[in-house]
Amino acid sequence: MGIDTRSSWLRRYGTKVPPRLRLLCLPHAGGSAGLFHSWGGAFGQDVEVLVVRYPGRQERIAEEPLTDLDELADAISAELLPYLDVPLAVFGHSMGATLGHEIAIRLQARHQVVPELLMVSCRKAPHLLTPRSTALGSDEELLAEVARLGGTDSALLDDPDLRELVLPSIRADFTAVARYAARRGVPLACPVVGYVGDSDPDISVAEVMGWADIAPKGFFLRVLSGGHFYLVEQRDALIRDIRARLEPQR
Template structure:
């Protein structure tokens, strides 16, 4: 891959030498690549982290946010093509988990590539998703739902000026999630790990465990302390678990 390769879709935390593996990190609804900033060099000198930058926020704030997870997955898959000279692993949190799943399917279909590992966090298996409306009559209702989930991004909504910048992307993401209809799960070409907080009020451990139904190459479930954003306060435990899984097999 050319050293100068650049993508507006990917924030790249480069390694000193050619990476042994690349970890693609997909943020939650309303989230941004900066959510994974502390992960950039957390997995060893030979693991390059690629944090996905969705349209409509931060460096891409002037772009229209997208409202289709399928379209997002297709675009991100295409952006990953130059990085397929090393094996990939994918980690997606909440909405990002669904995107990671769809990208995994597209990598196989378009490039005959299977990730080394798919890690899905706080998201029901595809065949358990319940269709729902995306309608939020007011900004206040949308803000209330975001704050109920928690996470560092929700603090931005208390600042009136910042709120006007971040709300369009949040609304688009919630619309995309609601528009992703439940479907029969497709058997995955790689091992899967599911993560969930033990006090997540929106997703239960049994619903994350159902990813095992579409993981013929192996599945593991980790239930960690915390709610939907357990990975903020529990960063060290989660990162340590992922680091161990990505380490070279001896």
């Protein structure tokens, strides 16, 4: 397995054999592709992992971060076009779940490509979203919210120099989430799986089950132990579950 970084938007974990399927992974608000580094090669030798690299962090730290989820979805959808020669599955965590949904809509409507599966983690369905104003507050309020949810290395937030580097991308992402108003969900032509931690401070099981309203091809729910970042502590259990869902149908 190698890492292909030719695309500024996608970190590609190549396979030794031609891929049967690709899995697109979308990080949370304030997150980076590093969250999914250990997922490369975790789903079998014929499943290629693509992880989205948002502008304004890591290798793209010098770029201006985007503050609109529709713009992000447009850019990522366009970047995916060369990789649609094999089936695509999508996994998005928190903000990434909303992006995954918007990307699936675009691929379906503009390119007649239907993902094999959309997996949404710790995020309300589009029609259940409620306004969030954290992005409009002070730096201290924003950082307190990030710390409350977890998932960001505390060393980044505690070190003034590092905090100055990461704060613009965190604020941009939270602004994008705040601007994404509730909307009528577009029914998807693929099955949807919802994941949530049983002690998530913000997202309830019932709210994740709302995705069933826009999943006429089937909705499945998996609740794992943990909070908003259950996928870190429950990595192995989550990967086993996803891997089973990506296995060829017999």
